[in-house]
Amino acid sequence: MPHIVVYSPRLTREKKVSCARELTHAFERTTGISAEHLVIHFEEHSYDNVAVGGKLLTDLEPALAEREKAFREGVSP
Known part of the structure; x- marks a missing residue:
């Protein structure tokens, strides 16, 4: 199962939604692998x-x- 970790400062929900959508699109486009089971984990820090x-x-x-x-x-x- 593909897994992407986004290590970032705190993000609004709207920014996380947009980021997840764009990362998923880029993952599918560049790898040719279906993102059906792609996991994106947001690791926020202070x-x-x-x-x-x-x-x-x-x-x-x-x-x-x-x-x-x-x-x-x-x-x-």
């Missing part, structure tokens, strides 16, 4: 869980810190 150059992304990018804060508070950024 921007506080990623560091570049020894610094958390939320410390490097104020906009990401705001998105993370909004998510924790249940507010749409």
